[in-house]
Amino acid sequence: MFTIVNRGNKPLGFREVKTTPLSQGGKAKLIRLRPPHGSGNLGANPANSCPLTPLGFLERAATVFSDCPSVVYHDTVFTWFQTHRRCLRLASALVSLGITRGDVVSVLLPNVPAMYEMQFGVPMSGAVLNNINTRLDARTVAVLLHHSGSKLVFVDPSSLQLIGDALRLLPPGHPIPHVIPVEDPHEEFPAAPADTLTYERLLDKGDPEFVWVQPESEWDPMVINYTSGTTSEPKGVVHCHRGTFLITVDSLIEWSVPPRPTYLWTLPMFHANGWSYPWGMAVVGGTNVCLRRVNAATVYAAIASRGVTHLCCAPVVLNMLANAPEGVRRPLPGKVHVRTAGSPPPAAVLQRTEAIGFEVSHGYGLTETAGLPVSCTWKGEWDSLPASERARLKARQGVRTPATGKVDIMDSETGCSVPRDGSTMGEIVLRGGCVMLGYLDDNAATKAAIREDGWFYTGDVGVMHPDGYLEIRDRSKDVIINAGENISSVEVESVLYSHPAVNEAAVVARPDELRGETPCAFVSVKDYAAGTVTAADITAWCRERMPQYMVPRTVVFHTELPKTSTGKIQKYVLRNLAMEMGPARKADGATANGSRRQQQ
Numbered sequence: 001m002f003t004i005v006n007r008g009n010k011p012l013g014f015r016e017v018k019t020t021p022l023s024q025g026g027k028a029k030l031i032r033l034r035p036p037h038g039s040g041n042l043g044a045n046p047a048n049s050c051p052l053t054p055l056g057f058l059e060r061a062a063t064v065f066s067d068c069p070s071v072v073y074h075d076t077v078f079t080w081f082q083t084h085r086r087c088l089r090l091a092s093a094l095v096s097l098g099i100t101r102g103d104v105v106s107v108l109l110p111n112v113p114a115m116y117e118m119q120f121g122v123p124m125s126g127a128v129l130n131n132i133n134t135r136l137d138a139r140t141v142a143v144l145l146h147h148s149g150s151k152l153v154f155v156d157p158s159s160l161q162l163i164g165d166a167l168r169l170l171p172p173g174h175p176i177p178h179v180i181p182v183e184d185p186h187e188e189f190p191a192a193p194a195d196t197l198t199y200e201r202l203l204d205k206g207d208p209e210f211v212w213v214q215p216e217s218e219w220d221p222m223v224i225n226y227t228s229g230t231t232s233e234p235k236g237v238v239h240c241h242r243g244t245f246l247i248t249v250d251s252l253i254e255w256s257v258p259p260r261p262t263y264l265w266t267l268p269m270f271h272a273n274g275w276s277y278p279w280g281m282a283v284v285g286g287t288n289v290c291l292r293r294v295n296a297a298t299v300y301a302a303i304a305s306r307g308v309t310h311l312c313c314a315p316v317v318l319n320m321l322a323n324a325p326e327g328v329r330r331p332l333p334g335k336v337h338v339r340t341a342g343s344p345p346p347a348a349v350l351q352r353t354e355a356i357g358f359e360v361s362h363g364y365g366l367t368e369t370a371g372l373p374v375s376c377t378w379k380g381e382w383d384s385l386p387a388s389e390r391a392r393l394k395a396r397q398g399v400r401t402p403a404t405g406k407v408d409i410m411d412s413e414t415g416c417s418v419p420r421d422g423s424t425m426g427e428i429v430l431r432g433g434c435v436m437l438g439y440l441d442d443n444a445a446t447k448a449a450i451r452e453d454g455w456f457y458t459g460d461v462g463v464m465h466p467d468g469y470l471e472i473r474d475r476s477k478d479v480i481i482n483a484g485e486n487i488s489s490v491e492v493e494s495v496l497y498s499h500p501a502v503n504e505a506a507v508v509a510r511p512d513e514l515r516g517e518t519p520c521a522f523v524s525v526k527d528y529a530a531g532t533v534t535a536a537d538i539t540a541w542c543r544e545r546m547p548q549y550m551v552p553r554t555v556v557f558h559t560e561l562p563k564t565s566t567g568k569i570q571k572y573v574l575r576n577l578a579m580e581m582g583p584a585r586k587a588d589g590a591t592a593n594g595s596r597r598q599q600q
């Protein structure tokens with residue numbers, strides 16, 4: 001005998017199917033009769049399928065948080081009511097300039113109020129927003145403008161020279177984008193000529209009641225962000241409204257952001273749209289404290305004067321805050337929540353920062369994931385552990401965030417998950433709504449990253465711990481292979497960072513004719529220790545804390561390590577330096593020497 005669930009009461013559009021008799025442990029099932037988009041049946045309908053987009057958060061913020069501060073910068077203070085209207089003005093003015101759905105509009109701005117407004121106003125015109133890193137050189141800016149086919153560029157006065165040079169480098173025949181300078185009354189920039197269309201003059205022409213251009217589909221492109229170029233030429237990562245909506249809501253939940261936080265913009269908004277927090281702050285009615293220049297003094301001063309409760313930054317900024325000299329460092333006015341990501345935060349840096357009073361939360365993501373779909377979600381039971389153990393656990397990248405589909409570590413040979421043993425390395429893969437649509441005009445790269453097996457391949461190498469938390473060991477290009485043994489540069493760097501005199505450290509492969517590659521450490525030391533720490537001190541420190549084969553054979557001191565415009569140490573530059581040094585040892589056992597390096 002067969003039993004049917006929901007007899008006579010089954011939902012429309014479903015039919016019953018009989019499986020094995022219940023008496024034999026079988027179950028009846030309901031399966032959908034029609035595809036989800038069939039009209040008149042269960043599934044998507046006009047009421048439940050309006051496109052997901054984070055742009056609608058602004059309208060709600062203007063209602064809920066109307067008179068609350070939205071954006072502050074020096075003595076400029078906007079409310080959510082005003083920010084909403086300024087963004088609508090911007091969107092309508094762009095449309096009247098001829099910008100249409102799908103056009104790319106670029107932005108070359110630091111974290112000033114206009115930059116915040118761009119994150120809403122540009123896509124509200126139907127355009128695709130392209131934030132450009134202000135620290136790029138003219139050649140790269142020209143490449144990005146050309147590749148994205150940008151129609152219009154908003155530019156900070158400090159980048160006018162840069163944009164001028166970039167426009168001259170565009171290939172012949174490329175239509176020159178319209179350049180609109182953005183005023184900053186708080187800086188001493190020369191005023192724009194009276195006949196130049198500037199940002200504020202453009203807003204004056206805009207309509208604050210404009211009905212913004214809604215996406216036709218939630219899959220419509222909304223932003224194009226170029227990767228930092230840490231490992232290769234920048235690629236144009238395209239995200240849609242749906243993906244940015246999901247990661248925005250997810251990132252608020254994962255960080256437990258309360259209503260009305262005071263959020264300091266230390267993370268550049270041009271870096272992966274500030275990990276989605278520009279849109280997130282509209283959800284919670286936060287106060288966006290803008291900061292043109294980020295250094296220890298400006299950050300500590302802003303925290304104290306504005307009562308900052310939240311900020312995001314790369315580990316390099318955490319390190320800067322932790323190592324700030326007395327006098328620059330100021331007492332925190334209250335609990336300051338910091339979200340860090342972008343490169344591995346060494347446990348020693350986490351520990352130092354938390355000792356000052358910051359509460360650090362650690363996430364992991366890529367430009368390709370629009371934010372941080374992996375996070376070292378904290379467990380209450382870890383609170384009672386010693387500080388060093390807490391920092392060690394927190395340095396792990398963690399688990400998927402609530403809205404991320406799945407994260408795994410894949411053995412590249414077998415295509416299976418690596419064992420949860422904390423030591424078998426594999427590639428970190430993930431799937432979820434925040435994964436990019438693809439790379440603009442680069443099918444080969446898109447196919448290499450998003451494969452037919454349904455995973456996005458990150459290019460990062462990691463391990464899975466027995467408790468289900470993953471930890472990055474390296475980028476695949478950074479793994480050092482020493483006589484067949486994989487060495488994680490991140491692990492060696494973590495030990496180097498625990499040396500009290502080390503300011504920054506990066507480890508790369510140096511060729512070695514006997515062992516293939518050996519670890520080569522590039523180190524900068526804190527000011528007080530300059531000239532007093534030797535390579536022998538560094539290697540002795542490592543020898544006590546790691547297996548012999550992982551100990552750097554070469555230690556090179558630099559005053560400062562080269563970084564990308566997003567604050568990541570440029571390992572490929574260091575790798576090239578290590579290559580130029582030649583083999584650490586020749587096959588005949590001879591050791592190479594160099595003037596600036598010290599070899600053990």
Ligand SMILES: Nc1ncnc2c1ncn2[C@@H]1O[C@H](COP(=O)(O)OP(=O)(O)OP(=O)(O)O)[C@@H](O)[C@H]1O
Pocket residue numbers: 227228229230231232233234235340341342343344345362363364365366367368397458459460472474475566568
């Ligand atoms: N919490 C983290 N711990 C370790 N590494 C991280 C973390 N968060 C991000 N990363 C690193 O940053 C990478 C993503 O960086 P991003 O997308 O900004 O551009 P990029 O990778 O630096 O540039 P390119 O792809 O051109 O080399 C990740 O693949 C990972 O290697």
